[in-house]
Amino acid sequence: MAPLIVDIHTHVYPPAYMQMLRARKTVPYVHDPADANAPPRLIILSSDDDASIPLDQRGRPVDASYSNIEVKLAFMRRHGINSSVISLANPWLDFLAPEEAQTWAERINDDLEATCAGVNRAADPENTRALHEKETLYAFGALPLSAPSAEVVVREIRRLKTLPHLRGVIMGTTGLGKGLDDSRLDPVWKALQETDSLLFLHPHYGLPDEAFGGPEAINRYGHVLPLALGFPLETTIAVTRMFLAGVFDRFPGLKILLAHSGGTLPFLAGRIESCILHERKFVANGGDVPGPQRSVWDVLNTNIYLDAVVYGTAGLKAAVTAAGGADRLLFGTDHPFFPPLGKDDEEWPSVTTNYKAIHAAFEGEGETVAGVLGENAARILKLK
Amino acid sequence: MAPLIVDIHTHVYPPAYMQMLRARKTVPYVHDPADANAPPRLIILSSDDDASIPLDQRGRPVDASYSNIEVKLAFMRRHGINSSVISLANPWLDFLAPEEAQTWAERINDDLEATCAGVNRAADPENTRALHEKETLYAFGALPLSAPSAEVVVREIRRLKTLPHLRGVIMGTTGLGKGLDDSRLDPVWKALQETDSLLFLHPHYGLPDEAFGGPEAINRYGHVLPLALGFPLETTIAVTRMFLAGVFDRFPGLKILLAHSGGTLPFLAGRIESCILHERKFVANGGDVPGPQRSVWDVLNTNIYLDAVVYGTAGLKAAVTAAGGADRLLFGTDHPFFPPLGKDDEEWPSVTTNYKAIHAAFEGEGETVAGVLGENAARILKLK
Numbered sequence: 001m002a003p004l005i006v007d008i009h010t011h012v013y014p015p016a017y018m019q020m021l022r023a024r025k026t027v028p029y030v031h032d033p034a035d036a037n038a039p040p041r042l043i044i045l046s047s048d049d050d051a052s053i054p055l056d057q058r059g060r061p062v063d064a065s066y067s068n069i070e071v072k073l074a075f076m077r078r079h080g081i082n083s084s085v086i087s088l089a090n091p092w093l094d095f096l097a098p099e100e101a102q103t104w105a106e107r108i109n110d111d112l113e114a115t116c117a118g119v120n121r122a123a124d125p126e127n128t129r130a131l132h133e134k135e136t137l138y139a140f141g142a143l144p145l146s147a148p149s150a151e152v153v154v155r156e157i158r159r160l161k162t163l164p165h166l167r168g169v170i171m172g173t174t175g176l177g178k179g180l181d182d183s184r185l186d187p188v189w190k191a192l193q194e195t196d197s198l199l200f201l202h203p204h205y206g207l208p209d210e211a212f213g214g215p216e217a218i219n220r221y222g223h224v225l226p227l228a229l230g231f232p233l234e235t236t237i238a239v240t241r242m243f244l245a246g247v248f249d250r251f252p253g254l255k256i257l258l259a260h261s262g263g264t265l266p267f268l269a270g271r272i273e274s275c276i277l278h279e280r281k282f283v284a285n286g287g288d289v290p291g292p293q294r295s296v297w298d299v300l301n302t303n304i305y306l307d308a309v310v311y312g313t314a315g316l317k318a319a320v321t322a323a324g325g326a327d328r329l330l331f332g333t334d335h336p337f338f339p340p341l342g343k344d345d346e347e348w349p350s351v352t353t354n355y356k357a358i359h360a361a362f363e364g365e366g367e368t369v370a371g372v373l374g375e376n377a378a379r380i381l382k383l384k
Numbered sequence: 385m386a387p388l389i390v391d392i393h394t395h396v397y398p399p400a401y402m403q404m405l406r407a408r409k410t411v412p413y414v415h416d417p418a419d420a421n422a423p424p425r426l427i428i429l430s431s432d433d434d435a436s437i438p439l440d441q442r443g444r445p446v447d448a449s450y451s452n453i454e455v456k457l458a459f460m461r462r463h464g465i466n467s468s469v470i471s472l473a474n475p476w477l478d479f480l481a482p483e484e485a486q487t488w489a490e491r492i493n494d495d496l497e498a499t500c501a502g503v504n505r506a507a508d509p510e511n512t513r514a515l516h517e518k519e520t521l522y523a524f525g526a527l528p529l530s531a532p533s534a535e536v537v538v539r540e541i542r543r544l545k546t547l548p549h550l551r552g553v554i555m556g557t558t559g560l561g562k563g564l565d566d567s568r569l570d571p572v573w574k575a576l577q578e579t580d581s582l583l584f585l586h587p588h589y590g591l592p593d594e595a596f597g598g599p600e601a602i603n604r605y606g607h608v609l610p611l612a613l614g615f616p617l618e619t620t621i622a623v624t625r626m627f628l629a630g631v632f633d634r635f636p637g638l639k640i641l642l643a644h645s646g647g648t649l650p651f652l653a654g655r656i657e658s659c660i661l662h663e664r665k666f667v668a669n670g671g672d673v674p675g676p677q678r679s680v681w682d683v684l685n686t687n688i689y690l691d692a693v694v695y696g697t698a699g700l701k702a703a704v705t706a707a708g709g710a711d712r713l714l715f716g717t718d719h720p721f722f723p724p725l726g727k728d729d730e731e732w733p734s735v736t737t738n739y740k741a742i743h744a745a746f747e748g749e750g751e752t753v754a755g756v757l758g759e760n761a762a763r764i765l766k767l768k
Contacts, residue, residue, distance in 0.1 A: 181601065208594045210592045211591045213565070221665070221673070223663060223665075224624075228659035232655065233648075236613060236648075240609070244604075264648035266651065267650065269698060269699075270698065271696075272612040281607075287606070310655065314701075315650075315653075315654055317702055318651050338659075350658055
């Protein structure tokens with residue numbers, strides 16, 4: 001029997017979202033080249049929006065894999081994936097004007113629900129077959145974070161629980177605009193905890209250009225610095241700020257799935273903990289700032305789930321050690337990003353690299369491999 | 385027989401250097417409070433130089449452990465360390481006016497040599513005892529990176545080879561002012577390769593404040609964000625820029641010891657490699673930029689050494705997996721930073737955490753533990 005494979009890190013830009021991006025001229029936007037044979041360009045990173053690069057070459061080419069669910073289903077079949085938990089890709093709805101946010105969140109989330117329902121019904125009309133015997137979709141919902149108040153976000157979190165195929169929410173690192181240690185987010189954390197909704201925390205904004213030596217140094221290497229380093233470092237900073245601000249003390253039931261195996265959190269957890277124990281500013285060390293009450297290890301073992309999108313055994317071993325076991329580690333692909341640069345119909349090296357790393361890191365541990373590939377996700381997200 | 389223990393990550397500010405800092409009013413500087421009983425303050429991080437904090441409380445208290453070698457020797461005895469490879473602490477000589485750089489580099493390096501020679505002669509006048517039976521010091525030299533030309537740096541690298549206790553050089557991440565992918569550094573890499581000098585790459589500058597949400601967000605948590613995250617992320621970015629610029633292709637014999645187990649390089653190596661393989665800008669993928677010729681794994685297995693200053697088994701497991709074995713992993717303490725906040729005479733938790741992590745990560749592998757604790761350093765640095 002082939003193992004159950006669930007992809008919990010896989011993105012979509014629904015057609016309505018792509019249309020909205022086409023109407024925009026500032027990041028994020030889609031540009032259609034004058035040459036009708038040339039693919040549209042997707043410009044989502046601020047470092048991509050470089051006026052010295054012709055519009056027709058800016059950003060990255062975007063094809064049907066970003067918005068056509070049939071292409072994703074074909075990708076799943078090619079890689080043996082039974083179930084995908086799809087999520088809106090970055091930058092989500094972060095950039096919307098306050099008055100547009102709620103409408104777009106409802107539109108996107110209703111669209112995700114309809115897409116999942118349609119695919120699942122077609123695959124198994126009576127819903128009688130086991131998960132590993134069919135092709136199914138579930139989704140993480142988008143949040144109206146730019147809405148005029150956190151109350152709008154809370155309402156959407158509660159509404160998502162009424163949509164049968166939604167399994168949590170995806171969020172970037174800016175929160176309501178001031179990062180995830182902003183106390184104005186407390187009602188959001190409270191709603192996520194009360195509704196037992198998993199939060200998929202995902203990077204988008206990277207680091208300021210100067211962290212990489214400025215735009216010239218960045219562009220010398222294409223997307224490598226912002227994507228390979230900026231993304232995971234952003235995630236690490238965001239979740240560390242949440243931790244330092246005591247979010248996990250106030251909301252001990254919060255469940256967060258960190259993209260890219262936690263950015264670098266598993267590797268740096270020990271250093272973070274050591275720096276906290278040596279920080280004179282915290283009350284525990286004689287200072288006047290409360291500081292976090294729980295250890296970072298406790299939070300990693302209780303509140304945090306990690307995807308297995310880390311492209312190597314070194315990262316996986318840190319992830320599983322920091323998480324206190326492989327049952328918090330979940331396979332993902334990051335589709336449709338990192339497509340093969342060769343032929344369209346081949347296996348994706350970005351996916352096979354992660355498959356190979358999982359098999360190599362847990363060699364001889366069949367149950368662990370099965371857990372990471374799909375059983376953990378099915379259990380944690382209650383897929384059926 | 386007690387194992388040989390070598391500390392390759394341990395810093396000093398020689399008295400002459402402290403005097404120089406006392407004469408300065410901009411970062412880095414030392415401030416002596418009006419209250420003669422209060423300890424002097426060391427202000428080395430730009431985030432410490434906050435005008436809203438009274439001078440007497442700015443930065444961190446600095447005691448004799450930073451400049452008095454007897455205090456370091458007592459620290460070594462307390463923790464069972466046989467040999468320390470001392471290095472000037474950050475920010476080294478980076479901030480000096482061009483015309484001062486060479487003089488200060490020679491002064492500091494001659495001082496390090498004299499200190500090591502004096503201690504080693506006192507411990508073993510005839511140099512007949514084995515390394516694990518005595519107390520010895522070796523050193524990494526400082527470089528005059530702000531000198532008017534790279535040639536001055538090259539001359540100091542060559543001169544260091546004539547000083548019997550010098551075992552390589554320590555360097556920050558700015559190089560000649562534009563980062564480590566600056567082609568003007570090629571003569572420096574060439575000199576390091578030709579003289580077979582180990583380069584200890586160490587962070588200081590961290591990340592721009594905005595990466596952490598600005599100065600207010602940073603100061604809320606004391607030094608935690610800049611030290612726990614800014615430092616290792618800076619190292620990761622610096623060495624990745626070197627790698628992307630082909631430094632390890634042009635100088636395949638370069639040997640680099642990365643502070644804090646590589647920042648986060650072991651964890652992110654897979655993602656870096658995957659992003660390179662998917663970067664359309666590189667020649668291998670049809671673009672016009674050469675891109676690195678060797679894989680990041682090859683460089684990690686050939687050119688890079690990692691200290692074991694990572695405060696946990698998760699980080700150590702990633703480090704040893706990425707480095708292709710534990711023989712490139714070297715014990716360190718980061719003394720005199722991260723002192724215990726309690727009594728002066730106790731064991732340092734920052735040190736015992738790393739001892740415990742090494743024993744736990746390599747449980748049942750006595751030879752591996754012995755290698756990481758000291759034998760690797762003795763072999764690689766030719767200590768005797």
